[in-house]
Amino acid sequence: MWTYNASNIVYQKCSIELQMNPNESSVQSKTIPCVNGLDFSGPIDESIVSEWNLVCNNDGLSELTQTLLTVGQSAGALIFPSLADRIGRKPIHVGCGVALFLTATGCSLASNYWLFAILRGLCGVFQQGMLIPGFTMSLELFPANRRTLMVSLVNIWWAVSVTLLAPLAYAVRFYSWRVLTAVVGCTAVFSVFEFWYIHESVRWLFANNQIDKGKKILQTAANVNGVDFDALWTKSMELLEKTSSEEKSKDRTNLTEDVTTNMVKNSRHNSVQIEADMIEAVRSDKGESTIAMIGLMKNPHTRYISFVIQYAWLIISLTYFGLYLTSSSLSGDRYTNYFLTALMEIPSTIILMKMFMAYGRKKTIVSMMLVAAGGLVAVSILKSFEKSYALDIVSTVFFLIGMAGISGACSGMWLYTPEIFPTNLRTAAMGLASATARLGSMVSSYTRILAMYAPWAPGLIFGGGCLLACSLFFLLPETHNRQLPQTVEQMEEWMQQQKEKRIGKKKQRAETKKNIIFKKNPLIESKLENKSENKTLPADI
Structure with missing residues (x-):
C-alpha cells in the first residue's frame, strides 16, 4: 500500500514531489503538477505573469508580448512612412496617434492574455506610425539653423519622460499592473487634438505639387510674424526665374536664401522662415513622380549611405536597449538601476546639442559612439576580474558613461538620418532605419541571458559594434547648416x-x-x- 504524510511532500516551483513508501525497505518519488493552483509572493494582479499564470509551461508567453511589440514596431516602420510620403505626414501622424491612445489604454482593460498580446502588437504598429512621420514633419518645419535646437528639445523631453517612468512605476508598485499601463497609455490623448492645431509639412506639399496649400500655410505664418508675404513671394519667384539653368542652381539658392533671411530679420518672432529649397522644390519637383526606395540602391554613393545608416541604427539600437535590459545587473534595486540609466540621457542630450552646434553632425555622432565603445569595453574588462564592491562601483560608472554615449548617438541619428535623404524618400528612409533598429531591439532581449553566462560578453559586443560603425561613418557627408536635399541627385x-x-x-x-x-x-x-x-x-x- 502507498503511504505518505506531510513530511513526504516537497513543493517545487512548478510541481509537487511525493516521496512514497510502498514498504519500509524502499522509497519512491513521484512528481505531480500543482493541483491546487499557484501561490505568488505578491498580489495576484501585480503583473500579467501572476494574473494569467505565465509561469512554468507558460513562462514563454510573458516574453512573447515584448516580441509582439517589437514585431509591430517593425511592421509599422515599414508600412506607415511610405504612406506618409504618399498621402501626407499629418493624416498618418494624427491617425496613428489616436489609434495608439485607444490600443494602449485598451491594454489596461484586457480581460485575457491573448487580447492583451494582440493589443500590445498593435501598439507597436501605431507607435511607429505616429513617431516617424511626426518627427519628419517637425524636422521639415524648421530651417537649417533651427533644426538642432528643435531635435534637442524633443530629445530632452524624451529623456525626462523615460526618467520619470522609474518614480512613477515605484509609486504604483503596490497597485495593479493595469494602473501603470493606463497612466502610460493616456499620455497619447493629446493626439486627439492635433488635428486642429498642427499643419501639414510645407516641404511635402511643395514636393507633391500642392503649392496652393503650402502657400496658404506660409501666408498664415507670415501674418503671425508681421511679414509682407505677397511681396516676399513675388520677389523670390522673380529671382528663381532669372536662373533657370542647372549651372546656376547654386546662385539661385543663395539669392532666395538672402530673401528668406530678410524675412526672419524683419519678423516680430524669429520662429518662421521660408527656406530657399522649399521654393526650389516648386521648380525641381513639379510633375515628378514619387521616387521608389529602390532608387537609392542604383547608385554606389547612395547605396553606401543607406548601408551605413542601417548598420548604425542596428548597432545603436542593440546597444541602447541592451543597456536598459542589462541594467538589472548593476548594484541596487531595479528601480534605482533603471532611474540612473535613464537619467544619463539628460546630460547626454545637452552635450549633444552643444557639440552639434560647434562640430556638426558627423563628428558629434562618431564621438558619442567612441565614448560608448570605450565605456562598455572597460566594463567588459572589469567583469573579467573577480567580483568585489570596488569593481562593482567602477563598473557602474563606466556602464553609465557608455549609456550616455550611446544615448547621444541614438538622438543624433534621429536628426542626421532625415537630413541626408531627399524629401520624397525621407520618411520612407526613416521607416526603414526604424525597422532595422527594431531588429536590434529584438536581439538585445537576449543579451540579458548572455550576461548570465558571460558577464563580459555584452559590453564587448556593444563596444566592438560601435567602433565599426565609427569607421564607416567617416565617409559620409556632413549635413550641418545645409538645406535638406530634394532629390537623389543632391x-x-x-x-x-x-x-x-x-x-x-x-x-x-x-x-x-x-x-x-x-x-x-x-x-x-x-x-x-x-x-x-x-x-x-x-x-x-
Whole structure:
C-alpha cells in the first residue's frame, strides 16, 4: 500500500514531489503538477505573469508580448512612412496617434492574455506610425539653423519622460499592473487634438505639387510674424526665374536664401522662415513622380549611405536597449538601476546639442559612439576580474558613461538620418532605419541571458559594434547648416563633394609635410631649386 504524510511532500516551483513508501525497505518519488493552483509572493494582479499564470509551461508567453511589440514596431516602420510620403505626414501622424491612445489604454482593460498580446502588437504598429512621420514633419518645419535646437528639445523631453517612468512605476508598485499601463497609455490623448492645431509639412506639399496649400500655410505664418508675404513671394519667384539653368542652381539658392533671411530679420518672432529649397522644390519637383526606395540602391554613393545608416541604427539600437535590459545587473534595486540609466540621457542630450552646434553632425555622432565603445569595453574588462564592491562601483560608472554615449548617438541619428535623404524618400528612409533598429531591439532581449553566462560578453559586443560603425561613418557627408536635399541627385552630389574634400585634405597634408621637410633641410631646398634651373646636382642628393 502507498503511504505518505506531510513530511513526504516537497513543493517545487512548478510541481509537487511525493516521496512514497510502498514498504519500509524502499522509497519512491513521484512528481505531480500543482493541483491546487499557484501561490505568488505578491498580489495576484501585480503583473500579467501572476494574473494569467505565465509561469512554468507558460513562462514563454510573458516574453512573447515584448516580441509582439517589437514585431509591430517593425511592421509599422515599414508600412506607415511610405504612406506618409504618399498621402501626407499629418493624416498618418494624427491617425496613428489616436489609434495608439485607444490600443494602449485598451491594454489596461484586457480581460485575457491573448487580447492583451494582440493589443500590445498593435501598439507597436501605431507607435511607429505616429513617431516617424511626426518627427519628419517637425524636422521639415524648421530651417537649417533651427533644426538642432528643435531635435534637442524633443530629445530632452524624451529623456525626462523615460526618467520619470522609474518614480512613477515605484509609486504604483503596490497597485495593479493595469494602473501603470493606463497612466502610460493616456499620455497619447493629446493626439486627439492635433488635428486642429498642427499643419501639414510645407516641404511635402511643395514636393507633391500642392503649392496652393503650402502657400496658404506660409501666408498664415507670415501674418503671425508681421511679414509682407505677397511681396516676399513675388520677389523670390522673380529671382528663381532669372536662373533657370542647372549651372546656376547654386546662385539661385543663395539669392532666395538672402530673401528668406530678410524675412526672419524683419519678423516680430524669429520662429518662421521660408527656406530657399522649399521654393526650389516648386521648380525641381513639379510633375515628378514619387521616387521608389529602390532608387537609392542604383547608385554606389547612395547605396553606401543607406548601408551605413542601417548598420548604425542596428548597432545603436542593440546597444541602447541592451543597456536598459542589462541594467538589472548593476548594484541596487531595479528601480534605482533603471532611474540612473535613464537619467544619463539628460546630460547626454545637452552635450549633444552643444557639440552639434560647434562640430556638426558627423563628428558629434562618431564621438558619442567612441565614448560608448570605450565605456562598455572597460566594463567588459572589469567583469573579467573577480567580483568585489570596488569593481562593482567602477563598473557602474563606466556602464553609465557608455549609456550616455550611446544615448547621444541614438538622438543624433534621429536628426542626421532625415537630413541626408531627399524629401520624397525621407520618411520612407526613416521607416526603414526604424525597422532595422527594431531588429536590434529584438536581439538585445537576449543579451540579458548572455550576461548570465558571460558577464563580459555584452559590453564587448556593444563596444566592438560601435567602433565599426565609427569607421564607416567617416565617409559620409556632413549635413550641418545645409538645406535638406530634394532629390537623389543632391545626395550623390554631397557624396562627390565629400570625396573631393577628402582628397583635397590628403593633398594638403602631403604638401604641408613636404614644406616642413624643406624648412628643416634648407640644403635640400636649395639643391631642388638648382635642379629646376637645369643645373647639375651633386651626387649626395
